Amino acid sequence: MSLFILLSIGALAYLTIRSTYRLYFHPLAKIPGPKLAALTNGYEFYFDVIKGGMFIWEIERLHKIYGPIIRINPREVHINDPEYYDEIYSSRTRRREKDPIQVAQFGLDGSTFSSIRPEEHRQRRVHLDKFFSKQAITNTEHLIHESLDKIIRNLKDAYQTHRVVNLDSGFAGLTADVIYQYTFGFNPGNLDQEGFNENVRNGANALLRMEHVLYFFPFLQSIMGWLPLGMLRRVNEPAYALATQKLDLYARGVAALERDRNRVKEDKEASNRKGAILDAISGPKIPEHLRTPERLMNEGHSLAIAGTETTARSLAVGAYYLLTMEDVRTKLREELKSVMPTPETRVTWTELEKLPYMSGVVNETLRLSTGISSRIARIAPTETLVYKDHVIPPGSLFSQLHHFILMDPSIFPDPHVFDPERWIRAAAKGERLDRYLVNFSRGSRICLGMNLAYAELFVVLATLIRQFDMELYETTKANIDFVRDFATPYPDKGNLSVRTVITGVITD
Numbered sequence: 001m002s003l004f005i006l007l008s009i010g011a012l013a014y015l016t017i018r019s020t021y022r023l024y025f026h027p028l029a030k031i032p033g034p035k036l037a038a039l040t041n042g043y044e045f046y047f048d049v050i051k052g053g054m055f056i057w058e059i060e061r062l063h064k065i066y067g068p069i070i071r072i073n074p075r076e077v078h079i080n081d082p083e084y085y086d087e088i089y090s091s092r093t094r095r096r097e098k099d100p101i102q103v104a105q106f107g108l109d110g111s112t113f114s115s116i117r118p119e120e121h122r123q124r125r126v127h128l129d130k131f132f133s134k135q136a137i138t139n140t141e142h143l144i145h146e147s148l149d150k151i152i153r154n155l156k157d158a159y160q161t162h163r164v165v166n167l168d169s170g171f172a173g174l175t176a177d178v179i180y181q182y183t184f185g186f187n188p189g190n191l192d193q194e195g196f197n198e199n200v201r202n203g204a205n206a207l208l209r210m211e212h213v214l215y216f217f218p219f220l221q222s223i224m225g226w227l228p229l230g231m232l233r234r235v236n237e238p239a240y241a242l243a244t245q246k247l248d249l250y251a252r253g254v255a256a257l258e259r260d261r262n263r264v265k266e267d268k269e270a271s272n273r274k275g276a277i278l279d280a281i282s283g284p285k286i287p288e289h290l291r292t293p294e295r296l297m298n299e300g301h302s303l304a305i306a307g308t309e310t311t312a313r314s315l316a317v318g319a320y321y322l323l324t325m326e327d328v329r330t331k332l333r334e335e336l337k338s339v340m341p342t343p344e345t346r347v348t349w350t351e352l353e354k355l356p357y358m359s360g361v362v363n364e365t366l367r368l369s370t371g372i373s374s375r376i377a378r379i380a381p382t383e384t385l386v387y388k389d390h391v392i393p394p395g396s397l398f399s400q401l402h403h404f405i406l407m408d409p410s411i412f413p414d415p416h417v418f419d420p421e422r423w424i425r426a427a428a429k430g431e432r433l434d435r436y437l438v439n440f441s442r443g444s445r446i447c448l449g450m451n452l453a454y455a456e457l458f459v460v461l462a463t464l465i466r467q468f469d470m471e472l473y474e475t476t477k478a479n480i481d482f483v484r485d486f487a488t489p490y491p492d493k494g495n496l497s498v499r500t501v502i503t504g505v506i507t508d
């Protein structure tokens, strides 16, 4: 018998045994779902890689057939029940881990976000928490205003010259400049560039667009790391943007460690950087094994990506709805006058979050922009979870997609409608709708940058609506609609975009 036939028989036997095990003896064998999904990851591969970020809609379809709990691939269960959310994304008292395979796709080894076990997560996060507390963000709000002033100047100029403005680039420029300034102590000046530097998101978009491919083929991360930059640029321009961004952050990590070794001479450059997160997490109070350039690069990169993309997209979605709904705009402006008597008033997040209609606008902005659209699965290594009649054994992977909760019509009637008043109505009835606003996740891994995101959303949307009349330019709902899931929602074609013309500068 030739070697080929022997190998074929071996492969066939292996596949038969593996399939029988997955279908009948696997700990998740009794969870409902299509047999094909239980048999092979090819099911997910088809929807996410071949069709491009479409598995989320297949999961939605499968829930309609099989009910609220389904096995979506050989090793993962998806539950669609808002009341079960806190069981999955629980507090520290119940041990939850992340999945090393899902985490590997982002190439952020050693960062807080990529921590698998709670012990390593706590050790890394504890040094960041104080920078993102409500008080710390309130003290940092001037960074938001400084960037916003640049956007305002740009919009006033666009009004005079009848220029079209890419609001989405402006928002990405703002969130990027703020988080870079805060994390690395320098301002990359995205907002100082023509058109707000449309390339600012290239690196992040490259990473997000490749999310599914990297999940199935994580070794591609290493190959990209080995390729000389020139070659990478020829093969894949966005991957090149990502690689250069990481190299820059690596150099910043090295420089921070060097500064620490030399105990920072008080020169001008150093005092500019004072307070930067990077200097704090490379300083003497941090355990030695966390102070490597590689880790600092990845921690920095995770802050830069998380701090830019999600909030910028939410701002663009919020702006889209505000510009399409005159009645909402009018009510909002009326309310804003109470804390912004003149359009130029420098308003604070603390003042704005007390306004019920403005809060409803921000909540609807978050709800309809989803934030993170992909599954962020958890593992309970020692706990058996029970969902209705189903048992999820220790070590299994389970998740719950945010989008389904945010668009659940039993919680948010007419879920596709941007309706700030639904929050006011709910509050009047004593309903806690905010329990279901799960954009930032919950429990021990709740979003680190939540307060920064809120401050940016409140201050930016309020200021722009109070100061400008705008009309959408060649922008329809298709430009912001969630059609494809690449970690964050993407429209069917290209990237989310919102373009406007400024039709008036408000003076009273």
Ligand code: HEM
Binding pocket: 112, 113, 114, 125, 179, 302, 303, 306, 307, 308, 310, 311, 314, 370, 371, 372, 376, 439, 440, 441, 444, 445, 446, 447, 448, 449, 450, 452, 453
């Ligand atoms: C609308 C804006 C935002 C949304 C919807 C959002 C959403 C989320 C979600 C769902 C998680 C949990 C991820 C997981 O469990 O794997 C998360 C984690 C995280 N977010 Fe955000 N985020 C936003 C803004 C920000 C900002 C402005 C920063 C700035 C630093 C940030 C930094 C992080 C970090 C570092 C983590 C990892 C936390 C950990 O694992 O302990 N996020 N975010």
